[in-house]
Amino acid sequence: MQKGPLHSHIIERFDDMSEQLQQAARHILEHPQEVALVSMRELARNAGVQPSTMTRLAKFLGFPGYEDFRVQHADVIRVNADGFAARAMQRDEAGANDEGLAHRMLQSISGQIARLCEPETLSRLNDLAVRLATARRVYVLGLRSCHSVAWHFHYVMTLLGEKTVHLDGPAGTGGDALIRATADDVLLAVSINPYSRYTLEVAEAAVEKGMSVLAITDSEVSPLVTIAEHAVLFPTESHTFFHTLTPALAISEVLCGLLASHDRKGALKELKRVDSYLSSMNTYSASIPRRKI
Amino acid sequence: MQKGPLHSHIIERFDDMSEQLQQAARHILEHPQEVALVSMRELARNAGVQPSTMTRLAKFLGFPGYEDFRVQHADVIRVNADGFAARAMQRDEAGANDEGLAHRMLQSISGQIARLCEPETLSRLNDLAVRLATARRVYVLGLRSCHSVAWHFHYVMTLLGEKTVHLDGPAGTGGDALIRATADDVLLAVSINPYSRYTLEVAEAAVEKGMSVLAITDSEVSPLVTIAEHAVLFPTESHTFFHTLTPALAISEVLCGLLASHDRKGALKELKRVDSYLSSMNTYSASIPRRKI
DNA sequence: GAAGCAATGCAACAACTGTTTTAAGAATGA
DNA sequence: TCATTCTTAAAACAGTTGTTGCATTGCTTC
Numbered sequence: 001m002q003k004g005p006l007h008s009h010i011i012e013r014f015d016d017m018s019e020q021l022q023q024a025a026r027h028i029l030e031h032p033q034e035v036a037l038v039s040m041r042e043l044a045r046n047a048g049v050q051p052s053t054m055t056r057l058a059k060f061l062g063f064p065g066y067e068d069f070r071v072q073h074a075d076v077i078r079v080n081a082d083g084f085a086a087r088a089m090q091r092d093e094a095g096a097n098d099e100g101l102a103h104r105m106l107q108s109i110s111g112q113i114a115r116l117c118e119p120e121t122l123s124r125l126n127d128l129a130v131r132l133a134t135a136r137r138v139y140v141l142g143l144r145s146c147h148s149v150a151w152h153f154h155y156v157m158t159l160l161g162e163k164t165v166h167l168d169g170p171a172g173t174g175g176d177a178l179i180r181a182t183a184d185d186v187l188l189a190v191s192i193n194p195y196s197r198y199t200l201e202v203a204e205a206a207v208e209k210g211m212s213v214l215a216i217t218d219s220e221v222s223p224l225v226t227i228a229e230h231a232v233l234f235p236t237e238s239h240t241f242f243h244t245l246t247p248a249l250a251i252s253e254v255l256c257g258l259l260a261s262h263d264r265k266g267a268l269k270e271l272k273r274v275d276s277y278l279s280s281m282n283t284y285s286a287s288i289p290r291r292k293i
Numbered sequence: 294m295q296k297g298p299l300h301s302h303i304i305e306r307f308d309d310m311s312e313q314l315q316q317a318a319r320h321i322l323e324h325p326q327e328v329a330l331v332s333m334r335e336l337a338r339n340a341g342v343q344p345s346t347m348t349r350l351a352k353f354l355g356f357p358g359y360e361d362f363r364v365q366h367a368d369v370i371r372v373n374a375d376g377f378a379a380r381a382m383q384r385d386e387a388g389a390n391d392e393g394l395a396h397r398m399l400q401s402i403s404g405q406i407a408r409l410c411e412p413e414t415l416s417r418l419n420d421l422a423v424r425l426a427t428a429r430r431v432y433v434l435g436l437r438s439c440h441s442v443a444w445h446f447h448y449v450m451t452l453l454g455e456k457t458v459h460l461d462g463p464a465g466t467g468g469d470a471l472i473r474a475t476a477d478d479v480l481l482a483v484s485i486n487p488y489s490r491y492t493l494e495v496a497e498a499a500v501e502k503g504m505s506v507l508a509i510t511d512s513e514v515s516p517l518v519t520i521a522e523h524a525v526l527f528p529t530e531s532h533t534f535f536h537t538l539t540p541a542l543a544i545s546e547v548l549c550g551l552l553a554s555h556d557r558k559g560a561l562k563e564l565k566r567v568d569s570y571l572s573s574m575n576t577y578s579a580s581i582p583r584r585k586i
Numbered sequence: 587g588a589a590g591c592a593a594t595g596c597a598a599c600a601a602c603t604g605t606t607t608t609a610a611g612a613a614t615g616a
Numbered sequence: 617t618c619a620t621t622c623t624t625a626a627a628a629c630a631g632t633t634g635t636t637g638c639a640t641t642g643c644t645t646c
Contacts, residue, residue, distance in 0.1 A: 018622080018623055018624085019623080019624090020623075020624065021623095033370060033371060036329075036330055037329055037330075037367045037370065037371065038367075039602080039603065039604085040603075040604060040605095041602075041603070041604080050624070050625060050626085051603090051604075051605085052604095052605080052606085052624085052625080052626090053624080053625095054604085055604065055605060055606085056623095056624095065604075065605070066604060066605080067604070067605095074330045074331075077326060077330060077370055078326060078330065101547075101550055101551060101554055102415050102418050102419070102547045102550070102551060103410050103415060105543075105546065105547050105550050106406055106407065106409050106410050106543060106547060107407065107410060109406050109543050109546075110403045110404070110406040110407035111403070113399055113402050113403040113406065113539070114399065114400065114403035116399050117396050117399050117400060122395050122396060125395050126395070144448065145445070145448060145449070147444060147445075147448070148440075148441035148442070148444050148445035148448070148542070149441070151440060151441050151444070152438070152440075152441035152538065155437065155438060155440065155441070156438070156535055159535070193319070219319060219322065219323070220300070220304050220322060221303075221304055221307045221315070221318070221319060221322065235323070237323070238546070238550070239550065240546075240549065240550035240553055240554070241553050241560055241561070241564055242449055242452070242546070242549060242550070242553075244543075244546055245445065245542065245546070246406070246539055246542045246543045246546060249441070249538065249539045249542050250398075250399060250402050250537075250539045253398065253402075253531070253533075253535070253537055253538070253539060254394075254395045254398050254399060256533065256535060257394055257395070257398055257531070257532065257533035257535070258394060258395060260533055260534050260535075261394055261533070267534055268534070271534055311592080311593055311594080312593080312594090313593075313594065313595095314593090332603095332632075332633060332634085333633075333634060333635095334632075334633065334634080343594075343595060343596080344633090344634075344635085345594085345595080345596085345634095345635080345636080346594080346595095347634085348634065348635060348636085349593095349594095358634075358635075359634060359635085360634070
């Protein structure tokens with residue numbers, strides 16, 4: 001059985017408690033989750049104790065009231081269920097100031113990415129990677145906030161060859177490249193709620209051409225999932241007004257990594273070619289170059 | 294992300310739900326434990342839904358009322374809390390196969406982002422945010438692999454107003470927008486090793502115009518750091534052939550978050566404007582739209 | 587257009603929540 | 617023994633809960 005968050009704290013002070021407090025404490029030691037799962041009155045009933053005793057116990061343990069006592073227990077459940085990363089931070093820096101915001105955002109993103117390690121997501125990632133590897137050509141589509149993810153995937157893949165085509169362009173011509181697509185090709189679509197209408201239309205058109213659709217999206221009930229052959233899901237929640245796309249970018253990088261590792265030798269060769277080309281073009285510099293503009 | 298007890302049941306019936314029910318259901322799919330841990334009203338608040346909608350959802354799913362719905366979720370927590378040791382084991386399987394690669398990549402990225410929480414980085418982030426907030430206009434520059442970061446920053450900022458200009462364009466015209474820049478403006482430059490020559494040239498030009506340069510880059514010895522007024526550093530090492538830009542994206546999102554929180558009211562107002570505009574344009578859809586192409 | 591309809595927001599409801607107060611009881615010590 | 621302190625049960629409290637009925641909205645379907 002799982003220990004509660006205040007296990008040792010309660011034991012320490014147990015001897016100083018009155019009889020009723022001890023009875024309440026004993027019940028909580030044995031059923032820590034119940035604190036978060038039922039009301040105080042019901043917990044008191046189950047412990048054979050008056051409701052007020054629970055309040056008194058919480059105060060005895062140094063809480064301002066029972067409510068905060070329960071929050072502590074609820075947090076433990078949340079953290080235990082989610083995994084491991086964010087244990088330390090969670091509550092200790094709940095300030096609304098700006099530095100606190102940055103801290104909370106980073107912790108949260110880090111935790112979200114760590115949670116992508118669950119077996120289900122890993123296996124979905126693998127499915128996607130395999131399908132991408134076997135496709136003749138990969139059309140990549142991501143609009144608005146998802147553009148960065150789609151484009152980055154495409155960019156990295158261009159370093160490995162010319163297998164991908166980025167569906168984007170001025171004057172609404174983005175989807176036109178699909179004209180040459182065949183059933184041997186796949187569409188990799190990235191979209192989050194609210195789902196861009198155009199993305200869905202292009203995906204639907206791809207399906208009608210007999211192409212497979214692979215989705216990187218935010219929910220099991222995303223419209224993309226219903227028409228996709230494979231899908232990987234990622235969280236987008238953030239402490240700000242916006243969604244976060246960092247987990248999505250992580251996923252796209254993982255896909256690139258998987259694809260490269262499928263064909264290590266080929267990847268290395270392509271990278272060398274790109275390398276020598278770019279250096280012949282004088283694309284990069286290690287220091288501030290003499291001004292030319 | 295732990296699945297709820299009714300995960301599949303909800304997904305099955307999702308398409309038959311009304312808009313509000315879907316919104317509620319979506320939130321529950323993503324936060325199943327919360328059903329047991331907070332009150333219905335609070336859950337509804339977090340889901341952005343009326344309390345009655347939760348009751349209706351419960352009934353829609355075949356429960357007599359919300360209360361029984363919650364009991365079901367609480368039971369799952371009770372059961373899961375015990376089979377917790379099993380989960381701890383599975384996370385330490387680091388083979389050299391592909392699934393292992395994905396696992397290692399995600400763990401590593403998650404750790405890199407968590408490490409951005411060190412005080413030095415946080416204070417640098419804050420410096421950058423303050424400078425961005427006081428600037429008249431922000432020119433955003435990121436080429437090649439850094440395009441995704443720069444563009445995403447720009448995109449989010451466009452939701453908050455028209456303070457940013459993205460330095461990018463076809464036919465090498467990217468830097469031209471700087472023509473109208475003045476000393477009241479700043480340049481936000483994103484670059485990693487190897488540093489794109491063009492980025493450095495534009496940054497240098499900005500300095501000569503009297504602008505401040507703010508850098509998001511990968512090293513204390515990045516050429517950008519020497520000419521930047523403020524800089525934030527991020528790691529790029531990856532288990533693959535490529536650099537990771539996920540930490541950089543996280544940083545850019547944090548900056549957006551900080552800027553929005555500097556002016557919460559203004560941000561909210563702008564977001565509402567964007568919202569009503571986009572919905573008037575019929576940009577988004579919740580389901581696969583009837584084909585138009 | 588108009589009629590019908592499902593979907594949604596809102597306000598009122600009783601029931602229940604966690605807390606505080608009160609007073610009776612038990613234990614302690616001189 | 618009586619006075620004092622500590623403990624407990626019960627009741628009263630304001631606030632919140634889950635629920636329901638009703639009015640309004642927006643959308644089909646004649």
